[in-house]
Amino acid sequence: MSIDIKQFHGVFFDESDEHIQEMERQLMALDPASPDAEALHSVFRSAHSIKGGSGIFGFDALTNLTHVMENLLDRARNGQQQVTTDIVDLLLSTLDVLNDTLQAYRNDSDVPQEAIEAAISALEACLCADNTAQVAVEDNQSANTEDDGFGFFDDDNELCGQTENAGDDIEGFGLFAPLPEGESPEDTEDCASSKHNDDDGFGFFETPAISKEPEPVSASTPKQTIRKPVKTSSSGKEAASIRVDTTKVDAMVNLVGELVITQSMLSMVGQEVDGQVGERLQLAIDELQRNTREIQESVMSMRMLPLNMTFNRFPRVVRDLSAKLGKKVTLHIEGGATEIDKSLIEKLVDPLTHLVRNSIDHGIETVEKRVAAGKTESGNVILKASQRGSSIIISITDDGAGLNRERILEKASQNHLPVSDDMADADVWQLIFQPGFSTASEVTDVSGRGVGMDVVRRNIESIGGRIEIESTAGEGSAFFIHLPLTLAIVDGMCVSVGDQIFVIPLLNVIESFQPLPEQLKTLGNEQLLWIRDQYWPLVHLHNHMQVDGAIQTPTEGIVVLLESSKKRYGVLIDSLMGQQQVVIKSLEQHYKKVDGVAGATIMGDGKVAMILDADSLADACTTGISEELTA
Amino acid sequence: MSEAALQHIENTTSHREFLSFVLGEEHYALDITTVKEIRGYEQVTKIANAPAFMKGVINLRGDIVPIVDLRIKFNVGEPTYNEFTIVIMLHVHGRIMGIVVDGVSDVVRLADDDILPPPEFGVTFDSKYLHGLADVDSTMVILVNIESLIASNELGLVEMTSQTSGE
Numbered sequence: 001m002s003i004d005i006k007q008f009h010g011v012f013f014d015e016s017d018e019h020i021q022e023m024e025r026q027l028m029a030l031d032p033a034s035p036d037a038e039a040l041h042s043v044f045r046s047a048h049s050i051k052g053g054s055g056i057f058g059f060d061a062l063t064n065l066t067h068v069m070e071n072l073l074d075r076a077r078n079g080q081q082q083v084t085t086d087i088v089d090l091l092l093s094t095l096d097v098l099n100d101t102l103q104a105y106r107n108d109s110d111v112p113q114e115a116i117e118a119a120i121s122a123l124e125a126c127l128c129a130d131n132t133a134q135v136a137v138e139d140n141q142s143a144n145t146e147d148d149g150f151g152f153f154d155d156d157n158e159l160c161g162q163t164e165n166a167g168d169d170i171e172g173f174g175l176f177a178p179l180p181e182g183e184s185p186e187d188t189e190d191c192a193s194s195k196h197n198d199d200d201g202f203g204f205f206e207t208p209a210i211s212k213e214p215e216p217v218s219a220s221t222p223k224q225t226i227r228k229p230v231k232t233s234s235s236g237k238e239a240a241s242i243r244v245d246t247t248k249v250d251a252m253v254n255l256v257g258e259l260v261i262t263q264s265m266l267s268m269v270g271q272e273v274d275g276q277v278g279e280r281l282q283l284a285i286d287e288l289q290r291n292t293r294e295i296q297e298s299v300m301s302m303r304m305l306p307l308n309m310t311f312n313r314f315p316r317v318v319r320d321l322s323a324k325l326g327k328k329v330t331l332h333i334e335g336g337a338t339e340i341d342k343s344l345i346e347k348l349v350d351p352l353t354h355l356v357r358n359s360i361d362h363g364i365e366t367v368e369k370r371v372a373a374g375k376t377e378s379g380n381v382i383l384k385a386s387q388r389g390s391s392i393i394i395s396i397t398d399d400g401a402g403l404n405r406e407r408i409l410e411k412a413s414q415n416h417l418p419v420s421d422d423m424a425d426a427d428v429w430q431l432i433f434q435p436g437f438s439t440a441s442e443v444t445d446v447s448g449r450g451v452g453m454d455v456v457r458r459n460i461e462s463i464g465g466r467i468e469i470e471s472t473a474g475e476g477s478a479f480f481i482h483l484p485l486t487l488a489i490v491d492g493m494c495v496s497v498g499d500q501i502f503v504i505p506l507l508n509v510i511e512s513f514q515p516l517p518e519q520l521k522t523l524g525n526e527q528l529l530w531i532r533d534q535y536w537p538l539v540h541l542h543n544h545m546q547v548d549g550a551i552q553t554p555t556e557g558i559v560v561l562l563e564s565s566k567k568r569y570g571v572l573i574d575s576l577m578g579q580q581q582v583v584i585k586s587l588e589q590h591y592k593k594v595d596g597v598a599g600a601t602i603m604g605d606g607k608v609a610m611i612l613d614a615d616s617l618a619d620a621c622t623t624g625i626s627e628e629l630t631a
Numbered sequence: 632m633s634e635a636a637l638q639h640i641e642n643t644t645s646h647r648e649f650l651s652f653v654l655g656e657e658h659y660a661l662d663i664t665t666v667k668e669i670r671g672y673e674q675v676t677k678i679a680n681a682p683a684f685m686k687g688v689i690n691l692r693g694d695i696v697p698i699v700d701l702r703i704k705f706n707v708g709e710p711t712y713n714e715f716t717i718v719i720m721l722h723v724h725g726r727i728m729g730i731v732v733d734g735v736s737d738v739v740r741l742a743d744d745d746i747l748p749p750p751e752f753g754v755t756f757d758s759k760y761l762h763g764l765a766d767v768d769s770t771m772v773i774l775v776n777i778e779s780l781i782a783s784n785e786l787g788l789v790e791m792t793s794q795t796s797g798e
Contacts, residue, residue, distance in 0.1 A: 258693040500677060545679040590726045591688065591697040594678055600688060600695045608676040608690050 012053045013106045014243070016062075019046035020099050021312070027092055028315045032085050040077035043091075047073055050098070061101050061111045068123045069094055075127070090126060092316070094119045246342065249302050256292075256299045257583045257602075263292045264604035300489075305345050307385045307394070308336035313349070314356055314383060321360050328367055328378035329360050335385040340392050344483060347463045348394070351456040355396045355479050356381065358453075363400030363477055373474065375399065392485060397478040403429055403471040429469035433457040464507075490584055492611065494577035494603075495560065498547035501609040503582050503601055504571070508614040510561040512576060515554050529559065529570045536561065537569040539617065544596060545610070550574055564614035571617075584611060595619075649739050649765075651772055652719065652732040654701055655708025658770050659732075660739060661777040662762075665721050669735055672716035691720065691727060700731040708733055723781045730777075739767050746774060 023046045026039045047070045054062035069091065075081035097112065097119040104111045263285075270278070270285045311333050322329040340348075364370075364379030371377060382397040405428055412419040412431045419431065435454040460467050464484045471477035484490075492503035493512075521528040521535070529536040538559065542550030551557035551574045559570045582601035587594055598613035649660035675687030675698050684703040688695050698718060702708040710731075718729040746763040762774035 254693055261690075261693070546677065585693070585695050587688070587695055590694060590728060591678075595680060597679075600676070602690045602693065602695075606690055607674065608688050608695055610676065610678075 009057060009106075012057060013102065016050045016053065016102050019050050020095055020102070022046050024092065024095055024316060025312055027088055027095070028319070030083065030088055032083050032088060035076070035083040037077060040073065040083070044070060044073040044077055059101075059105050061113065061116050062098065062105065065094065065098055065101065065116050065120060068120050068127070069098075072123050072127055081127075087126065090122060094123060244302075246303075249299075252299050253303065256296050257585075259292055260296055260583075261602050261604065261606060263288055265606055268605065301339070303342050304339035305342050306337050306339050307345070307348075307392075308333075309345050310348050310352060311336045311383055311385070314352075317353060317356060318360060318381065321357060322364075325361065326366065327360065327364050329364055330378050330380050331356075332380060332382045333384075334382065338385040338387055338392060340385075340483065340485065344463050347459060348481075348483075351459045351481070352383075352394070352396070354453070354456045356383065359396055359398040359400065359477070359479075363398035363402075365401050369401075387485070392483045394481040394483065395478055396481075397476065399476040402473040402475055402477050403432070403469070405473070408432060425471070426469070429471060432469075433467075489581050490611065491579070492582045492601075493560070493579050494582075494609065495541075495558070495573040496575050496577050497542050497545065497573050498550035500545070500547050501577060501603060501607070502541065502545070502573070503609050503611045504560060504562065505598070505611065505614065506579065508562045508564055510563050510568075512558055512560040514557070515559050515570075517555055520554055527554065531561070531570075537567075538572060539569055540572045541612075542572075544617070562614045562617075564618050567615075567618040569618060571612075582609075582611065646740055646742050649741060649772075649774060650719070651736045651739050651767070652717070653734045653736055654705060654732055657707050658736065658767075658772045659701075659775055660765070660772045661719075661721075661775045663738060665723050665777055667720040667722040667727060670718050670720065670729075671714065672712050672718050672731060686731065689729065691729075694727055696720070696727045696729055698729040698731060702731065702733065721777060721781070723778050726781065728781065737767075739765070739772065741765050741767075741774075749773075 023043045026043045026046075030036065030039055047066045051063055051066035051070060054060075054066065072081065072087070072091070076083050076087070081087070097115045100112050101116060103109075267285050267289065270281050273281050314333070315331055318329050318331040359381050360379075364381065365373070365375075367377050370379060380399045382395070384395045384397070386393050405425065408428055408431050409419050409421065409423075412434070415434065417431060417434060419428075433453045433456070457467055460481055460483075466482050468480045468482070469477065470480070490503075491506040493506055493509055495502050495504060515529060519530050520538075521530050527538040527540075529538050538554065540552075541547075542552075551572070554572050557572050557574050558576055559572055560576075561570050562568065582603075584599045585601055587597065587600050594610075596613060596617035598611045598616075600608050600610055603609050648663040650663045650666050651658055651660040653659070673689060675689050677687040678685060678697075681687075684700050686698040686700050688697050690696075700710050702710045712731075715734070717732050717735050719732060719735065720727060720729045745765050747765065748763050749761045760776050760780045762776050765772045765774060
């Protein structure tokens, strides 16, 4: 009988990832002066879970490493080992190795054997240095016993049998650590044959070290969810969560979008029913409307994750970086509970890391400089998230030296960028987003290569956001990232052209008005708008979208002024229909990309409307007279 | 045909069911397993710069689905749209699309032996999008290989136009 144990690898890797994150979080929160016993327990449990799981799957490198780590942690939580900053550092670097190893197994690549051995010997050195000979002997014994256990597993691969054999005494191998004690993973039940005796089974799990507290692992530990992490200051809050495939959530979001449309169709029909029945129907529809809105909100919230998912990595980044640069930096995280669409979270990691590193490297001064400037020794970096209307604002603020106007201008002219000395500050700051731009006097491995900021801006713009800078010399600088709450919904202005309705993303709309004859000029065959001392190209939407029966004369229709990241122009439409939030649907799913169109949406009456893409519309009707905005 | 005889045929030769439909005066059929549903023609939202047979898109329960008028594409019949105009929704290669036809006739069951290879069609019809021809009650039915037609979709669909109907 054989079970394809590989099918469980994914679960193990995901869980181990979470365990590593959890350990890192706990270690970062750990105060060496008065270590929190519960935190140490938690770290120990995570290490133990990884060890158990890796043992099952035969990931020996992981098992060996976590084993030594576990020994050290066990000492620490039993008070036999003083927890010092050095030890925390050691454990953190071990976590890095652990993570690398895990990724190596995940990608079927070579395990970083040297790093693992180095980490193990560092841990062992730490263990030996602080312990009596007697303890050391005990430790050796435990190590030996475990080696036997592993040797056994490797040889015949009858991994699962052991669970049955040892029965309830083993806590599910740690693979499914969150399960209550005694519940074995399903697969183990199928394993009939067992070649071990009980002693072997115990030899594996019950090391002398662990036996002092025999069952701390799963019995008393509901899973600390990583998906909804709490702020470091209030650690220990535990919430139940389940792992759900994102495609299921997305399907749910789609279905609810359908429901919203059906509901609004029903409302339209309901208004046509008169009399008493109509009234009752109207009441029922109102009720339905309320329920639908609540379902929609709760489904959308399923896709939302707290920014802490991203923020939690930064204490570590700041700690490592400030140590490397010999600066003192305190990181403050605010508003980590602010929720944002999952797809955005993933894309935020890189830009935020860049900005935080930049703040520490370029912004915060060295201790001497800070003291000389009358500031506190330790610099402050504030990572803050807040929601404002339908957008999220993430700010990275430091109280360092601020951006250096002169140096930026100097560098810009070196790079042949069009600059002048009397440029507004805001325009000067935007220069640092130019490719190849770095004001760091020397290139470090931290930053200064100038590949960073333009990538940051591109990443943020790719998720529909924008970035702003505020800076005051000597007082510090702040980067503000404005992001949409979600990519699935856009605030749009509905406009009609002929018999068709189009949606223009509100983000692009500057204003709309009925043009006067004197505002219309012609250049060759092209029409231009003359508005507030500027010429704007005018795009006839009905021409581009091939709609019949639309208003041809600009003075009879409405012109909407649009601004995309590259161009500014006016669009001629028939009339404005109003403003509403629309769900973006993909055209590519069943058809293909259409020029000038970002996607489609379904209006309240069930009809399809195209959502205009200001950028590609501009490209599609480029006439050579469009005003180029060179940022 | 008796039940036993039917059973016999099923055992000996492989059968396929086709949905037959009318385009102008001609009878066509396509593999019924590709059919998702049949519905009436409804107002479409036009797509700019699309070929003439691409009528536009509709909302099929939340999916934005393109509608192709086969009468224009195959250059048969008059493309009129009224309450009797039929759209066959197809589900092929994970994509959904609708084809406009004049009417749906029947489900026909054909053995492989009944399907005859198409003669060379000349310039107006590319035979690689055909399974073949079949005789059903003395009527010639053209079996369209809708999967290969749609597999050539995206840009392929557009290219298809220039090859076959000379648009």
